[in-house]
Amino acid sequence: MGSDIFEVTVNALKLVTIFLVMVSLVPSLVWLERRGAAFIQDRLGPNRVGPLGLTQLAADAVKFIFKEEFVPAKAIKFMFYGAPVFALLPASLALCALPLGPIINIIPFEAFGQTWGPYIFSIQGYEASLGILFVLAASSLAVYPILMAGWGSGNKYSLFGALRGSSQIISYELAMGLAILGVILIFGTFNLNEMVTAQNGPLSFSAFDYSMTLSFLPNWGIFYQPIGAFLFLAAAFAESNRLPFDLPEGESELVAGFHTEYGGLKMNLFFIGEYGHMIVASALMVIFYFGGYLIPGVSPEQVTQFLSGFIDSQNMTAVLSGLIHLGAFSIKVFIFLWIFIHVRWSLPRFRYDQLMELGWKTMLPWALGNLILTAVIMAAIH
Amino acid sequence: MGGCVPLYAVIFITIFVTLFGALLLFAASKVGKVYKDKVKDETYECGIAVQDKVDTKISIKFYLTAILFIIFDIEIIFMYPWAATYKEFIASGNGLYSLGAMGIFMGVFIFGLWWEIKSKALEWE
Numbered sequence: 001m002g003s004d005i006f007e008v009t010v011n012a013l014k015l016v017t018i019f020l021v022m023v024s025l026v027p028s029l030v031w032l033e034r035r036g037a038a039f040i041q042d043r044l045g046p047n048r049v050g051p052l053g054l055t056q057l058a059a060d061a062v063k064f065i066f067k068e069e070f071v072p073a074k075a076i077k078f079m080f081y082g083a084p085v086f087a088l089l090p091a092s093l094a095l096c097a098l099p100l101g102p103i104i105n106i107i108p109f110e111a112f113g114q115t116w117g118p119y120i121f122s123i124q125g126y127e128a129s130l131g132i133l134f135v136l137a138a139s140s141l142a143v144y145p146i147l148m149a150g151w152g153s154g155n156k157y158s159l160f161g162a163l164r165g166s167s168q169i170i171s172y173e174l175a176m177g178l179a180i181l182g183v184i185l186i187f188g189t190f191n192l193n194e195m196v197t198a199q200n201g202p203l204s205f206s207a208f209d210y211s212m213t214l215s216f217l218p219n220w221g222i223f224y225q226p227i228g229a230f231l232f233l234a235a236a237f238a239e240s241n242r243l244p245f246d247l248p249e250g251e252s253e254l255v256a257g258f259h260t261e262y263g264g265l266k267m268n269l270f271f272i273g274e275y276g277h278m279i280v281a282s283a284l285m286v287i288f289y290f291g292g293y294l295i296p297g298v299s300p301e302q303v304t305q306f307l308s309g310f311i312d313s314q315n316m317t318a319v320l321s322g323l324i325h326l327g328a329f330s331i332k333v334f335i336f337l338w339i340f341i342h343v344r345w346s347l348p349r350f351r352y353d354q355l356m357e358l359g360w361k362t363m364l365p366w367a368l369g370n371l372i373l374t375a376v377i378m379a380a381i382h
Numbered sequence: 383m384g385g386c387v388p389l390y391a392v393i394f395i396t397i398f399v400t401l402f403g404a405l406l407l408f409a410a411s412k413v414g415k416v417y418k419d420k421v422k423d424e425t426y427e428c429g430i431a432v433q434d435k436v437d438t439k440i441s442i443k444f445y446l447t448a449i450l451f452i453i454f455d456i457e458i459i460f461m462y463p464w465a466a467t468y469k470e471f472i473a474s475g476n477g478l479y480s481l482g483a484m485g486i487f488m489g490v491f492i493f494g495l496w497w498e499i500k501s502k503a504l505e506w507e
Contacts, residue, residue, distance in 0.1 A: 012394060015395045015398070019398065019402070066414050067410070068414045068416055072423055072426070074424075089400070093392065096395055125391065126392065155425045157426070173455065181458070185469070188466060188470065190462075260426055269407075356447070356504065356506055357506075361499060378468070378472060
């Protein structure tokens with residue numbers, strides 16, 4: 001994780017921070033969702049506890065911890081307790097592998113009577129060189145906590161919810177994998193950092209001997225993969241079990257699906273996992289199709305140059321530039337999180353056979369067609 | 383860095399997350415009061431006595447979906463290395479060769495999908 005104590009500490013702190021930020025984003029998202037839903041349905045939502053109802057979050061967290069710890073008699077204890085803890089893992093493992101900002105070069109500096117550096121830090125938990133494969137592998141672990149919860153609860157509703165959930169997740173993983181293949185074709189790499197850097201600058205096409213530059217548009221993946229982007233978004237909804245794909249917890253049929261027997265903090269941990277998935281899916285969407293941490297029209301070098309007009313220290317400039325890009329990334333991710341919330345309160349739920357039909361018979365062929373089309377066009381315009 | 387996956391960092395965050403969840407659960411089990419009740423400990427069943435065993439019969443469609451998923455997912459995974467190197471193939475002038483080679487594989491894939499739909503393996507009643 002690093003060559004000396006400073007580097008190891010920073011890298012470990014980065015991982016812990018990313019995880020804790022993910023966990024603490026969840027209450028804010030829940031608040032946003034409840035308020036947003038209320039306004040969509042012409043209500044007010046939680047607005048009594050504190051300003052705008054914001055301290056409702058703290059009240060909820062305290063309530064969750066102080067609830068009674070309940071285990072049904074027929075539950076398999078190890079699985080019943082293990083599932084919510086395990087539910088945190090896939091999202092946090094995947095989130096740590098995503099590039100959240102540009103690389104920060106730290107030149108040697110003096111502190112505590114010793115020279116430190118030079119260092120190269122990236123604003124991401126860890127850099128997996130096979131970025132996409134690692135993220136896919138980590139996030140597909142999400143099937144296990146659902147199955148563990150379903151089987152461990154000792155309840156029919158939980159079991160059926162878990163089965164539905166897992167078969168839905170694996171079905172949409174196919175369409176998702178094929179949609180991502182289009183992205184890999186365009187960028188020619190597995191590495192997420194390289195993908196983001198490739199989206200720098202204005203949009204430029206080159207076909208045969210002509211080349212065309214549209215300077216008012218950024219060079220984002222969405223312009224090369226419009227169908228793929230839509231398919232990926234739809235599959236991402238299904239992967240994170242959100243409406244209109246929330247069949248695993250369809251309360252009209254299955255009470256609450258795989259977490260029927262869960263309550264209090266254990267239920268909350270499942271929630272964190274689900275919202276973590278939403279965050280990962282939005283972040284992947286941004287990285288693949290919307291330029292990652294890049295600010296449209298401005299390259300990272302320009303930001304650094306602009307900042308160095310104000311600040312003398314080269315290290316401070318690098319760190320600040322990194323934070324600005326992190327901010328741009330967060331704004332983009334929040335736009336997608338809002339889309340997740342808005343869709344949830346706009347669309348009705350599918351029926352189960354419709355869901356499987358959409359996944360296997362509609363999205364899979366479309367994703368395959370998109371892939372073939374991309375490959376043929378790439379070969380043809382060369 | 384280096385290597386495919388930074389192993390120490392992954393192990394570190396795995397242990398951290400697990401401990402975080404486990405400690406929270408432990409704390410919650412110590413703080414909240416527990417009222418034991420025989421009826422309350424029963425499995426949830428819409429207010430009536432439990433009717434059925436847990437290991438009840440499950441539609442075979444779920445198994446079929448899982449099997450089909452494994453077949454198709456492996457086929458998709460085989461396309462990943464091709465997709466990553468396709469740009470280099472085009473740049474070196476071998477794009478059509480690469481596309482044709484993959485075309486045969488995709489033909490098998492599409493035939494499989496067509497057969498699967500035609501044999502009604504994906505129908506849910």
